[in-house]
Amino acid sequence: MANSTLEMVHGMLYGKGLRFGHPSGLARVIAAMTGDHADVIPFFGPQIHDHAMTVAKVPARLYYWNAELLVDTHLAVDRWYGFDSDTIIADAYNFEVEALGGKMIYSDNAMPTVDVSHPLINEASDLDKIGPLDSTKGRIPMAIEVGQLFLKKAPGPFAGGFFCSHWSLLCQAMGYPKAVRALKRDKGFATALFDWANDRVLYPYMQAYAKAGVKNANGADAWACFPDLTPELIEEWVVPYALKLRQQCKKELGMTVAAGTAAGDYCEEDPAKFDKEIMFKCWEAATKTMPLNVAFSGMGRTQDWDMTWLREFALQKGKGGHQLPIMASLNGRFMRDSSPDQIIAKIAEWIDIMGRDGRMLVFIGNVPADTPPVNIHTAVKTVRTLGKYPIATDLSSVKIEPPAFQAFDEWLKGQPEADVILKAREWKPENKKVFA
Amino acid sequence: MSDKYGDISKAIVEGEDIQATKLVEAALAEGLPALDILNEGVVAGINKTGELWAANQYFLPDVILSADAFKAAMVPLEPQLKASRGGQPMHKFVIGVVAGDMHDLGKSLVCAMLTSAGFEVIDLGIDVPKEKFIEVVKQYKPAILGLGAYMSTTMLEMKDVIAELKKQGLRDGLKVMVGGVPTSQEFADEVGADAWGKDAMVAMQKALELVGGKNG
Numbered sequence: 001m002a003n004s005t006l007e008m009v010h011g012m013l014y015g016k017g018l019r020f021g022h023p024s025g026l027a028r029v030i031a032a033m034t035g036d037h038a039d040v041i042p043f044f045g046p047q048i049h050d051h052a053m054t055v056a057k058v059p060a061r062l063y064y065w066n067a068e069l070l071v072d073t074h075l076a077v078d079r080w081y082g083f084d085s086d087t088i089i090a091d092a093y094n095f096e097v098e099a100l101g102g103k104m105i106y107s108d109n110a111m112p113t114v115d116v117s118h119p120l121i122n123e124a125s126d127l128d129k130i131g132p133l134d135s136t137k138g139r140i141p142m143a144i145e146v147g148q149l150f151l152k153k154a155p156g157p158f159a160g161g162f163f164c165s166h167w168s169l170l171c172q173a174m175g176y177p178k179a180v181r182a183l184k185r186d187k188g189f190a191t192a193l194f195d196w197a198n199d200r201v202l203y204p205y206m207q208a209y210a211k212a213g214v215k216n217a218n219g220a221d222a223w224a225c226f227p228d229l230t231p232e233l234i235e236e237w238v239v240p241y242a243l244k245l246r247q248q249c250k251k252e253l254g255m256t257v258a259a260g261t262a263a264g265d266y267c268e269e270d271p272a273k274f275d276k277e278i279m280f281k282c283w284e285a286a287t288k289t290m291p292l293n294v295a296f297s298g299m300g301r302t303q304d305w306d307m308t309w310l311r312e313f314a315l316q317k318g319k320g321g322h323q324l325p326i327m328a329s330l331n332g333r334f335m336r337d338s339s340p341d342q343i344i345a346k347i348a349e350w351i352d353i354m355g356r357d358g359r360m361l362v363f364i365g366n367v368p369a370d371t372p373p374v375n376i377h378t379a380v381k382t383v384r385t386l387g388k389y390p391i392a393t394d395l396s397s398v399k400i401e402p403p404a405f406q407a408f409d410e411w412l413k414g415q416p417e418a419d420v421i422l423k424a425r426e427w428k429p430e431n432k433k434v435f436a
Numbered sequence: 437m438s439d440k441y442g443d444i445s446k447a448i449v450e451g452e453d454i455q456a457t458k459l460v461e462a463a464l465a466e467g468l469p470a471l472d473i474l475n476e477g478v479v480a481g482i483n484k485t486g487e488l489w490a491a492n493q494y495f496l497p498d499v500i501l502s503a504d505a506f507k508a509a510m511v512p513l514e515p516q517l518k519a520s521r522g523g524q525p526m527h528k529f530v531i532g533v534v535a536g537d538m539h540d541l542g543k544s545l546v547c548a549m550l551t552s553a554g555f556e557v558i559d560l561g562i563d564v565p566k567e568k569f570i571e572v573v574k575q576y577k578p579a580i581l582g583l584g585a586y587m588s589t590t591m592l593e594m595k596d597v598i599a600e601l602k603k604q605g606l607r608d609g610l611k612v613m614v615g616g617v618p619t620s621q622e623f624a625d626e627v628g629a630d631a632w633g634k635d636a637m638v639a640m641q642k643a644l645e646l647v648g649g650k651n652g
Contacts, residue, residue: 116563117563176500177500177504180496180497180500180501181500181501181504183497184451184497184498184501185501226495227495227496228496228497229495229496229497230495230497233497269586269587269617269618270617273490273492275492278492
């Protein structure tokens, strides 16, 4: 197994101009984030859990309950695509509410989902009755095992646990409209809700992670994107509680916890409404909670953005004349619904605008389950080709041939994850107690 | 008198649900026509919210509260609107936002316009699963089913709902309309809908066309 510490050092040196050897994926990411660039623009491993399940053809009712299967499937599919890092999470928004007794919807083909029509929290008095989180309940033990396996099998600064951050947790527990009403109409109740989420749910969860040796965790907070919340509400509520949990866990558990990830993500759907001033406010809020020091384009309709705005923001926030590293995120639906040629053209446009001086990473906001694999392979190949330093003067003159790749099942033969994945395919609900 | 309508409109724009109900009740008690209260107060208010949303001056939290106030205003108004039609049968319009989608404003506007045009609107709300649409179509046998979505991910649900209607033999005799920001006439054609409502006003006009130009 590669030594992640050495890879990181290699990346740091490479990024500072000491260009020797062949950088690993992790080294490429570190070079782009701490220096200028490695040999090529890195492709940061996206959130891919249900897509990976679909590619690997493993049953949902096993995949979302079995840590080893979930981790191995991620690692195999990530490597099949050739990403430079891994993001291993399950249905991150559900675990806490499920463990607290919330009603869930389980499916044979898709991830578990909180049934928001039967909310866990209906009124203020419920807060006294619910919690603290018992880390032996629901799928919390599985989440902890995922974190342990992630650290063991793909160590590095991005390995660790996952959780659902404060605001999204409240939306999952009571429904978005009710949670918004609390923020806008009853600050006392809103404060009680955020305190409950922090003290009765998330801190006990982080204690369980820390006890299991998982000292790094990222808390997703997509319900805190714009326009679900305004930048002002994010700054008022989401950022302070994210920082509170971060500081509390650092001080009391020696743990690195990034809550509020994806807060401030600009997700306006209508291109006619894109607003530079609001975007800048959103990115400003996002940099306060992001676990990585990057300008992040997130899950929004980024294919229609003017990326010169993101570059302008990154230059404003950077130091010493360098831009803040940009995590340029391709929209998941764009990746699913576009032709390979459209994907190539979009990546070429972005590299031309943001990647010439380094400090650029490519990412996908979230890969939908039914995304054609050829689209992902095309994106990776395009970044590998057009993102090679020094970047070609005229990217439109560089021809990208269709990616050549083996079918996943062919490729899987002989891979370390093959046994776990193939065995999972034989699993039938009747072989074992059905999970739900 | 116009101030009363203006006050109702303002309460809706500002998301003051309790105030909106009280103002509508007071207007009815004074004998103001229910249809005028609807059009000049309630619909004007929710339309103004829509304008502020389109202009990036209102955001989803504001819209949620405004939609709350709209619904609150409709509670005392709906029985009066029905009564004003003399008990004549109205075409039923079942409407809902598809599963996974929490956006309410567009649908609220459409509901207001349809009510104003004399439809009996059965509003299933937001995040409506396919099974619920089927169940309600069986129960109410509406003239039109309206499906709304605000996101390009969730709009794909519409195709599933229409397919399920066909599968269960419910599609014949039922008109289906689709609408919402990411939808288009092309999308409506692709999923096999009978009409696409570009906005609330157009939705009402097309709904009337689908039922033969008259209602109530």
